[in-house]
Amino acid sequence: xxxxxxxxxxxxxxxxxxxxxxxxxxxxxxxxxxxxxxxxxxxxxxxxxxxxxxxxxxxxxxxxxxxxxxxxxxxxxxxxxxxxxxxxxxxxxxxxxxxxxxxxxxxxxxxxxxxxxxxxxxxxxxxxxxxxxxxxxxxxxxxxxxxxxxxxxxxxxxxxxxxxxxxxxxxxxxxxxxxxxxxxxxxxxxxxxxxxxxxxxxxxxxxxxxxxxxxxxxxxxxxxxxxxxxxxxxxxxxxxxxxxxxxxxxxxxxxxxxx
Amino acid sequence: xxxxxxxxxxxxxxxxxxxxxxxxxxxxxxxxxxxxxxxxxxxxxxxxxxxxxxxxxxxxxxxxxxxxxxxxxxxxxxxxxxxxxxxxxxxxxxxxxxxxxxxxxxxxxxxxxxxxxxxxxxxxxxxxxxxxxxxxxxxxxxxxxxxxxxxxxxxxxxxxxxxxxxxxxxxxxxxxxxxxxxxxxxxxxxxxxxxxxxxxxxxxxxxxxxxxxxxxxxxxxxxxxxxxxxxxxxxxxxxxxxxxxxxxxxxxxxxxxxx
DNA sequence: TCACCCACTTGATGTAAGTCAATTACCGAC
DNA sequence: GTCGGTAATTGACTTACATCAAGTGGGTGA
Numbered sequence: 001x002x003x004x005x006x007x008x009x010x011x012x013x014x015x016x017x018x019x020x021x022x023x024x025x026x027x028x029x030x031x032x033x034x035x036x037x038x039x040x041x042x043x044x045x046x047x048x049x050x051x052x053x054x055x056x057x058x059x060x061x062x063x064x065x066x067x068x069x070x071x072x073x074x075x076x077x078x079x080x081x082x083x084x085x086x087x088x089x090x091x092x093x094x095x096x097x098x099x100x101x102x103x104x105x106x107x108x109x110x111x112x113x114x115x116x117x118x119x120x121x122x123x124x125x126x127x128x129x130x131x132x133x134x135x136x137x138x139x140x141x142x143x144x145x146x147x148x149x150x151x152x153x154x155x156x157x158x159x160x161x162x163x164x165x166x167x168x169x170x171x172x173x174x175x176x177x178x179x180x181x182x183x184x185x186x187x188x189x190x191x192x193x194x195x196x197x198x199x200x201x202x203x204x205x206x207x208x209x210x211x212x213x214x215x216x217x218x219x220x221x222x223x224x225x226x227x228x229x230x231x232x233x234x235x236x237x238x239x240x241x242x243x244x245x246x247x248x249x250x251x252x253x254x255x256x257x258x259x
Numbered sequence: 260x261x262x263x264x265x266x267x268x269x270x271x272x273x274x275x276x277x278x279x280x281x282x283x284x285x286x287x288x289x290x291x292x293x294x295x296x297x298x299x300x301x302x303x304x305x306x307x308x309x310x311x312x313x314x315x316x317x318x319x320x321x322x323x324x325x326x327x328x329x330x331x332x333x334x335x336x337x338x339x340x341x342x343x344x345x346x347x348x349x350x351x352x353x354x355x356x357x358x359x360x361x362x363x364x365x366x367x368x369x370x371x372x373x374x375x376x377x378x379x380x381x382x383x384x385x386x387x388x389x390x391x392x393x394x395x396x397x398x399x400x401x402x403x404x405x406x407x408x409x410x411x412x413x414x415x416x417x418x419x420x421x422x423x424x425x426x427x428x429x430x431x432x433x434x435x436x437x438x439x440x441x442x443x444x445x446x447x448x449x450x451x452x453x454x455x456x457x458x459x460x461x462x463x464x465x466x467x468x469x470x471x472x473x474x475x476x477x478x479x480x481x482x483x484x485x486x487x488x489x490x491x492x493x494x495x496x497x498x499x500x501x502x503x504x505x506x507x508x509x510x511x512x513x514x515x516x517x518x
Numbered sequence: 519t520c521a522c523c524c525a526c527t528t529g530a531t532g533t534a535a536g537t538c539a540a541t542t543a544c545c546g547a548c
Numbered sequence: 549g550t551c552g553g554t555a556a557t558t559g560a561c562t563t564a565c566a567t568c569a570a571g572t573g574g575g576t577g578a
Contacts, residue, residue, distance in 0.1 A: 078416065080501050086416040100412060102405035108412070128398065132391060139387065145404040146361035152411035153359060153367070157337065157345040159418035160462030164535070195556060203419030205536060210557055226544080226556075242339050423565070454526065464566060469527055485526080485574080520578090527572075537562070544555075 017041045026094030026181065027068050028122070028144070031136045040137065043126040046070075050113035056097070058110045063101035065123045069093050072117025073192045077200075078109040087201040090114075090193060092178055098124075099145055114192035159203050162242070167202040168212045170241035172222075176231060187231040194227075276300045285353030285440065286327050287381070287403070290395045299396065302385040305329075309372035315356070318369045322360035324382045328352050331376025332451045336459075337368040346460040349373075349452060351437055357383075358404055373451035418462050421501070426461040427471045429500035431481075435490060446490040453486075 018029045019037045029037050049072070050056060056067060059078060067074075069091050076089040076097065088109060091097050101107045102124065131138040158170050180186035193201065199209045216222050221237055223230045231237060277288045278296045288296045308331070309315060315326060318337060326333075328350050335348040335356065347368060350356050360366045361383065390397040417429050439445035452460065458468045475481050480496055482489045490496060 078412065080416065080420075082501060084420055086419055088412045088415055099405055100409040103402040103409060104406075108409050128394075128401070132394060132397060135387075135391060138391060138397075141401075142387070142404070143362040145401070145408065146358055147363075149404065149407050149411060150359040150362060150367050152408060152415065153337065153347045156347055156411065156415055156418060157339065159415060160345055160459070161339075161343055200419070206556075207537085207558085208535060210555095211535095214557075242341060465526075466528085466567085467565060469525095470565095473527075521576100522578105523574105523576085525572105525574090528570085530567100530569085532565105532567070534564100534566090535562105536564090538560085540557105540559085542555105542557075545553090546551105547553105548549105548551085 018044065021070070023068075023070065023094035023182070028096070028137065028140055030140050032134065032140070033136075036134045036136060039130060039134065043123060043130060045121040045123070047119050047121050049116050049118040052113055052115050054113050056111040056113065056119065057107050059107055061107050063098060063105045063107055063124065065121045066096055066098040066127065067111075068096050068120040068122065070118040070120060073114045074111050074117055074119075075114055075193065075197065076109045076111045085200060087193075087197055090175075090201070093182055096144055099148055164202075164204050164208050164212050165215070165240055166242060167204065168198070168209065168216070169237045170243065171198065171202055172229070172231065173234070173238050173241045173243055176234065187234060189229055191227045191229060277303065280329070282327075282329065282353035282441070287355070287396065287399060289399050291393065291399070292395075295393045295395060298389060298393065302382060302389060304380040304382070306378050306380050308375050308377040311372055311374050313372050315370040315372065315378065316366050318366055320366050322357060322364045322366055322383065324380045325355055325357040325386065326370075327355050327379040327381065329377040329379060332373045333370050333376055333378075334373055334452065334456065335368045335370045344459060346452075346456055349434075349460070352441055355403055358407055423461075423463055423467050423471050424474070424499055425501060426463065427457070427468065427475070428496045430457065430461055431488070431490065432493070432497050432500045435493065446493060448488055450486045450488060 017037075018024065018027075018041050019034060021027070021029075024030070029040060032040065056074060057063075071093050073093075074089075074091045074097060075087055076091070077085045077087040079085050089097070091111075097111055098107070100109065127141075131141055158167055162170065175189070175191075176186040179189055191198070195209045195213075196206045199206045202209070204212075213222075213224055216237075217224060221231070221233045221240075223232065276296075277283065277286075277300050278293060280286070280288075283289070288299060291299065315333060330352050332352075333348075333350040333356060334346055335350070336344045336346040338344050348356070350370075356370055357366070359368065386400075390400055417426055421429065434448070434450075435445040438448055450457070454468045454472075455465045458465045461468070463471075472481075472483055475496075476483060480490070480492045480499075482491065
C-alpha cells in the first residue's frame with residue numbers, strides 16, 4: 001500500500017537487521033530473544049527494492065526462499081488454463097510470501113510489486129534448518145502458516161456467501177485493521193490495488209466495485225478519490241461486512257448494537 | 260466418503276501403528292525411517308471411532324491436537340454472526356485436520372463425522388517437540404500446511420470465477436483424484452456430503468446442485484442415484500472443470516484436445 | 519403396511535451482478 | 549500545452565443463479 005505517511009527508502013535500510021526492524025513483532029522474529037534474532041539475521045538477505053510492476057517470482061519457478069515485505073506491497077496471482085488471472089494475496093509490510101510453494105517446491109502463483117517495495121529474502125533450506133534449533137522460530141513459522149490457512153478460509157466464506165457490498169466492506173475493513181497493526185492510519189489510506197484487481201480478488205467485476213464504492217459514498221460511509229480512501233464510518237462498514245463482533249481483535253468496540 | 264469397498268472396523272485397528280498403516284505415505288510419516296515412525300507412534304493416540312453426526316471438536320474450543328483421518332470422513336465448517344454455516348473442508352483418510360487452529364490455539368471451525376470415522380489424535384505440543392528432533396517430520400509438516408494453503412487458493416479461484424457447472428465438475432474431479440490416491444475407485448463412489456452440503460461448500464443452492472447433476476446426467480457424463488455417483492466421462496468432466504491439463508498428476512491423459 | 523419425514527427433483531418467477539456501451543477523468547509522452 | 553491511452557464511472561439491458569413452490573420417492577418407526 002502506498003501510505004499516508006510513506007517512508008523514503010534510505011540506503012541504510014538495506015543494512016537494517018531484524019532486531020532493529022519496526023516490523024519485528026509482526027514478522028518471523030516474534031517471540032525470539034536477541035541471540036536467536038541474530039542467528040536469523042545471518043541467513044536473511046536484503047534485496048534491492050522492486051519497482052512497481054517488477055516480478056518477485058513467477059508461477060512455475062522453483063521455490064528457494066520465502067520473502068518478507070519490508071515496505072511497499074506485493075500481490076500474488078495464479079492463472080488457469082484459459083489464462084484468467086485470480087489474485088490470491090495482497091501482502092503488506094511484515095507479511096510472509098511463498099508459503100504455498102513449500103509443498104512441491106514450485107511457486108503456484110506469481111508475485112508482482114504494486115509499488116516500490118523492499119523485501120527480505122529468507123532461503124528456505126536455511127530457515128528450516130535454523131528452526132530445528134530455535135523452538136520459538138519453529139513455533140512462529142507454524143503460527144504464520146496456520147494463520148494463512150485460517151484467513152484463506154475466511155475469504156472463502158466471503159466468496160461463497162456474501163454479496164457485493166458485504167465483500168467490499170470486508171475487504172476494506174480487513175485492510176484497515178492490517179494497516180492499523182502497522183501503525184498507519186486505519187481510516188485514511190491509498191489503495192495499491194486497482195478497481196479491477198479488487199474486483200478480481202473479490203470475485204466481482206470492475207463495474208460492480210465502482211458502483212459499490214459510489215453507493216458507500218452516497219450513504220456517507222466513506223469518501224474516495226481514485227485510489228485514496230477515507231473511511232467515515234468504520235463501525236457501520238464492519239457491520240455490513242458481518243464483522244461487527246470482530247472488534248475485540250484490534251479495536252475499541254463502542255457498542256455492537258450501535259449500528 | 261462411504262466407499263465402494265468399505266472396510267469393516269476391527270478392534271485390532273485401534274492398536275495399529277503408523278508403520279502398518281496403509282495411509283503411511285499420504286500422512287505424516289511420509290519420508291520417515293522406521294525408527295522415527297516408532298517415535299511418532301509413541302505420541303499418537305488412537306481414539307474410538309466417531310459415529311455419524313458426532314463432533315470431533317467445536318468452533319471456539321481450545322486447540323490441543325491435530326487429527327488424522329484413518330477411515331471415514333469429516334467435514335469442517337464455521338459460522339458467522341448471522342449463524343450461516345460455511346463448510347470449509349472435507350477430510351478423507353490420510354488427511355490432517357486442525358491446522359487452522361495452531362495460530363491462536365482455538366478452533367475456528369467445527370468438525371463433524373459424516374459417517375463412522377476413525378481417527379488418530381496427535382497432541383500438538385508433543386508433535387512440535389518431536390519435529391524439532393526429526394527433520395523429515397518437520398519438513399513433512401511444512402509440506403502438509405503448504406499444501407493446505409495452496410488448495411484453499413484453488414478453491415478460491417473456483418468460487419471467484421467459475422459458474423455452477425464448472426464448480427460441481429471441479430468438486431467431483433478433485434474428489435475422484437483423492438479417492439484414487441487412496442486406492443479406491445475414481446469413477447464410482449458414494450458422496451458423504453448431501454446436496455445441501457455440496458451446495459454450501461461450492462457457494463450454490465441445493466436446487467442448483469440438483470439441476471446441475473441432472474444436466475450432467477442428461478449429457479451422459481455421469482449417473483447418480485442419490486449419494487451414489489458413477490462417472491462415465493472423467494475426461495470431459497475435467498475439461499469442464501478447467502483442469503484438463505491437470506492429468507499429468509494422476510492420470511493417463513489420452514489427449515488434451517479430445518474434448 | 520401405512521404414514522410421516524426428509525432429501526431431492528423440477529418448474530415458475532425474481533433479482534443481483536454481469537455484459538455492453540458511452541462518457542469522463544487522469545497521467546505520461548512528446 | 550496537447551494527444552492518446554488507461555482507469556473509473558454511469559446507464560441500459562441480459563443472464564445465471566436464487567427464491568418460492570409443488571411434487572416425488574426412499575427409509576424409518578409404529
